[in-house]
Structures are given as structure tokens and as C-alpha cells.
Amino acid sequence: MYLCTFVAIGQFMEKIIEENKQGTQLDLEKIVGNTKKLFIESYGCQMNFSDSEIVASILSENGYNTTNLLEEADLVLVNTCSIRDKAEQTVRKRLEKYNAVKKTTNPGMKVGVLGCMAERLKSKFLEEEKIVDLVVGPDAYKDLPNLLSEVEEGRNAVNVILSKDETYGDISPVRLQSNGVTAFVSITRGCDNMCTFCVVPFTRGRERSRDPQSILEEVNDLAEKGFKEITLLGQNVDSYLWYGGGLKKDFDKASEMQKATATNFAGLLSLVAEAQPKMRIRFSTSNPQDFTMDVIETMAKYQNICNYIHLPVQSGSTRILKEMNRQHTREEYMQLIDNIKSRMPDCGISQDMISGFPTETEEDHQDTLSLMEYVKYDFGFMFMYSERPGTMAARKLEDDVPEATKKRRLQEIVEVQQKHSAYRTQQFVGKTLEVLIEKTSKRNENQWSGRIPQNTVVVFPKENYNIGDFVMVKITDCTSATLIGEAVGYSENNS
Numbered sequence: 124m125y126l127c128t129f130v131a132i133g134q135f136m137e138k139i140i141e142e143n144k145q146g147t148q149l150d151l152e153k154i155v156g157n158t159k160k161l162f163i164e165s166y167g168c169q170m171n172f173s174d175s176e177i178v179a180s181i182l183s184e185n186g187y188n189t190t191n192l193l194e195e196a197d198l199v200l201v202n203t204c205s206i207r208d209k210a211e212q213t214v215r216k217r218l219e220k221y222n223a224v225k226k227t228t229n230p231g232m233k234v235g236v237l238g239c240m241a242e243r244l245k246s247k248f249l250e251e252e253k254i255v256d257l258v259v260g261p262d263a264y265k266d267l268p269n270l271l272s273e274v275e276e277g278r279n280a281v282n283v284i285l286s287k288d289e290t291y292g293d294i295s296p297v298r299l300q301s302n303g304v305t306a307f308v309s310i311t312r313g314c315d316n317m318c319t320f321c322v323v324p325f326t327r328g329r330e331r332s333r334d335p336q337s338i339l340e341e342v343n344d345l346a347e348k349g350f351k352e353i354t355l356l357g358q359n360v361d362s363y364l365w366y367g368g369g370l371k372k373d374f375d376k377a378s379e380m381q382k383a384t385a386t387n388f389a390g391l392l393s394l395v396a397e398a399q400p401k402m403r404i405r406f407s408t409s410n411p412q413d414f415t416m417d418v419i420e421t422m423a424k425y426q427n428i429c430n431y432i433h434l435p436v437q438s439g440s441t442r443i444l445k446e447m448n449r450q451h452t453r454e455e456y457m458q459l460i461d462n463i464k465s466r467m468p469d470c471g472i473s474q475d476m477i478s479g480f481p482t483e484t485e486e487d488h489q490d491t492l493s494l495m496e497y498v499k500y501d502f503g504f505m506f507m508y509s510e511r512p513g514t515m516a517a518r519k520l521e522d523d524v525p526e527a528t529k530k531r532r533l534q535e536i537v538e539v540q541q542k543h544s545a546y547r548t549q550q551f552v553g554k555t556l557e558v559l560i561e562k563t564s565k566r567n568e569n570q571w572s573g574r575i576p577q578n579t580v581v582v583f584p585k586e587n588y589n590i591g592d593f594v595m596v597k598i599t600d601c602t603s604a605t606l607i608g609e610a611v612g613y614s615e616n617n618s
């Protein structure tokens with residue numbers, strides 16, 4: 124997953140207190156007793172946002188309230204991304220900002236770095252960035268209270284140990300930046316796929332899955348609190364496999380009983396869909412090599428599992444896919460798309476694409492463009508190849524595609540995607556679709572913004588509808604990214 128976004132917590136806490144007395148009352152008590160102030164911001168993929176909710180929960184148990192003001196924070200934490208060099212540069216700029224605040228208005232504040240960049244750099248982060256007091260990897264958040272006591276005693280603190288079984292399944296996340304309607308639920312951690320361009324296996328460790336019971340408890344708790352949609356999260360959700368705990372790669376050593384009672388991703392999807400039939404279910408991120416027919420059948424079987432799949436491919440060339448260590452060919456990926464479309468003809472599909480991977484030729488690039496023509500994705504996340512230290516590609520392959528060529532190819536990929544996004548949104552004009560209202564439209568405060576099951580954004584006049592309502596909307600117009608319509612009534616799913 125390759126998204127870079129910024130989030131501050133403060134307003135979230137105050138807003139929740141107003142809107143949902145019953146649910147947060149408990150939390151409120153804990154928060155009310157806290158005296159220390161935490162400022163936390165997240166970069167990168169949804170896993171990092173979900174992790175920041177875990178961190179906020181652990182620290183709310185240790186005397187920290189949240190603030191959105193750097194100037195008053197006792198502790199500032201930044202959850203970092205390392206997927207591209209640009210993501211790391213963004214974090215370094217934020218540290219400069221903290222330094223300015225520390226020098227002027229908040230000399231006592233402590234600064235900590237979390238996430239993938241913390242795991243990649245480890246204690247070197249302390250040498251490179253003097254403002255940093257604390258470095259904590261993605262599997263060590265439960266150690267935060269101990270590490271903070273070391274910092275309070277004037278020592279720097281580091282814990283970047285990757286775990287074989289940590290899933291934070293016993294931590295109830297504090298919902299951050301929440302609209303009270305949609306939420307992330309993490310189901311796996313780590314990744315075993317070793318794609319040659321990717322740092323994730325080095326920064327998040329080996330794959331392990333979370334106990335389905337703890338996932339169901341979190342989903343039921345969210346439903347009780349009025350949430351209407353969840354996204355099951357993992358670097359590679361399709362290889363979810365629960366057999367009593369432990370690493371995915373050790374499944375072969377499991378007992379016959381464990382193997383016989385194991386829960387795979389299709390099994391988990393069914394459990395969640397049946398537990399909350401009125402709740403929308405999404406999942407991210409998938410890997411084509413692990414995406415099985417039983418998941419497609421399960422999606423087609425349950426109306427509340429959204430017919431949308433984020434299916435990164437990275438390249439349309441089988442030769443480049445091999446260099447990337449992606450365990451499928453162009454043809455196998457196209458067959459998977461055919462299988463999805465044959466069972467769910469109106470399924471929304473999005474992509475990740477990399478331009479200019481080492482040794483990529485013009486012919487390979489044309490293969491990428493022709494694959495996009497074949498699929499006509501709804502939307503995508505497209506980037507130039509960025510060499511990441513320590514990855515197989517960085518060690519074995521020269522970054523030999525000139526920057527100008529990478530840029531030109533990326534531009535061509537983006538243009539083709541824009542054409543296809545416009546083609547896909549046009550397909551919805553004239554139709555009446557179910558929309559879950561999430562927030563006020565960014566562009567027009569008299570309009571609501573929400574999404575259809577295919578994950579495309581819809582805006583329409585507010586009338587008497589509210590956030591969290593399932594509404595039937597007649598689509599009257601569109602742009603390449605957004606559908607425009609009129610509400611025609613509540614959906615039967617609206618309760």
C-alpha cells in the first residue's frame with residue numbers, strides 16, 4: 124500500500140465526547156484522569172494509521188491525553204513511512220518543524236519516531252536527528268511506557284525488535300481522525316513476499332495473523348458504537364491464516380488438529396460478514412499471487428462485502444514481474460481479473476504501478492499500458508521506482524532507467540489511468556446506487572460526500588440526511604474521480 128497523508132489527533136477526542144456519550148464514557152474517565160499531553164501524527168499506509176490508534180490506546184492507559192497543539196505537547200510522536208525516499212524526506216522536514224517549536228515555545232517536549240523508518244534506521248536515527256529521544260519499531264509499541272520512563276530519566280531509548288507473534292489483538296484501538304462511520308481493523312502484520320523493491324518485510328517482519336475472535340470482538344464493538352463500515356487491514360490480507368498463533372511460514376509444523384481448524388481469509392470474511400450483516404466490509408491490501416477463488420466466491424455470496432478490490436500489479440511485463448519477485452505472470456493476473464469480473468461484473472478494481480523499475484525497456488512499459496487497457500482500472504496509485512536501501516533490488520540491480528524516462532513513463536501511465544477512471548465513472552451515470560454518507564463534501568458544504576460499494580466517491584445535496592446514513596442516490600453527472608447525484612431515499616440497509 125503506498126499512500127502518504129498527515130493526521131493530527133486533538134479535535135478527534137473532543138468531537139467524540141460530544142457525539143457518542145454512551146460509547147466513550149468509559150474512555151472519557153480514563154482520559155479525564157490523564158495529565159500528560161500527546162501529539163501524534165501518521166504518514167504512509169493505513170497500517171500506520173491503525174498502529175497510531177494502538178499507540179494512542181497504550182498511552183491513554185499511561186496518563187496521556189491527546190492534543191493537536193505541538194506547543195503544549197509533552198510528547199510528540201511521528202509514525203513514519205519508508206516506502207520511498209520522498210516519504211522519509213517528509214519526516215525529516217517535520218522533525219525540523221518540531222525543533223523550531225522546541226527551541227521557541229516548548230523546550231520540555233520529548234520527540235519519538237515510530238513505524239517503518241524507525242525500524243529501518245534503528246539507533247542511527249538518534250545520530251542523524253538530534254531532536255529524537257525515542258525510536259520504536261512497529262512491533263514494540265507495548266514497550267512505550269518503559270521506554271518513556273528511560274527518556275524521562277534523561278536517556279535516549281530504542282526498541283526495534285521485530286516479533287514472531289505480536290498482533291496487538293489485546294489492545295482496543297482509540298479511534299483517531301474518525302468520522303464515527305468507518306474504521307480500520309488490522310488482521311495481519313508483516314509480509315513474507317519479499318518483492319525486490321519493497322522495504323516492508325525488513326521493517327515489519329514476518330507474516331502473522333490475528334485471532335479471529337479478537338477481530339470479531341473489535342468489529343462487534345465498532346458496530347455497537349454506531350460504525351457502519353470496516354476495512355480489514357494487512358500488508359497482504361489474502362495470506363491471512365490463523366491456526367492458533369505463530370508465523371505463517373511455520374504452518375507446516377502445526378498439528379493436524381490445528382491445520383484442520385485453521386481459518387483462512389475467505390473463512391474470516393464469512394465470519395465477519397455473518398456477525399454484522401448490516402455492516403459494510405472492505406479489505407486492503409491484496410496480492411495477486413495469494414488471491415484465491417474462494418475469496419471471490421465469498422465476496423459474491425455476501426451482499427455486505429463491498430465489491431471492490433485494491434489489486435496492486437506494479438508492472439504489466441512478465442519479465443519485470445520476475446525481476447520484482449512477484450510470484451505471478453501477466454497472463455495469470457489477467458486470468459484473475461477475468462475470474463473476478465465473471466463472478467462480480469461490476470466489481471471496482473484499483474492498482475499500484477511502478478514506472479522505471481531497473482532494466483525496464485520501452486517494450487516492458489508498453490506491456491504495462493496494454494495491461495491497463497485490458498483491465499481499465501477505476502483508479503490507481505502510481506509512482507516512479509525509488510531505490511530503497513537494503514532491498515534485493517538495491518543490492519542486485521542497478522537503478523539504470525534515467526530519471527527523465529521514469530518521469531515520462533509515469534506521466535503516460537497516469538494519463539491512461541485518468542482516461543479509464545473517466546470511462547468507469549461514466550458507467551454509473553443514470554444509475555441509482557447505495558451511498559454511505561461519511562462527511563461534508565470538501566468542495567461544497569451543502570453537499571454530503573460518501574462512497575458506493577465500488578469505493579468511488581459520490582457527492583449530493585444534504586437535504587435531511589445525516590452522516591452514517593445509507594442513501595440511494597441517482598447519479599446525474601460525474602468527473603473522472605467523483606460521481607454527482609441526487610438522493611432519492613434511504614437504502615433498505617439504513618437502520
Ligand code: SF4
Nearest residue numbers: 314316317318321323
Ligand atoms: S506484498 Fe510485496 S510490495 Fe506488498 S508489502 Fe509485501 S513485499 Fe511489499
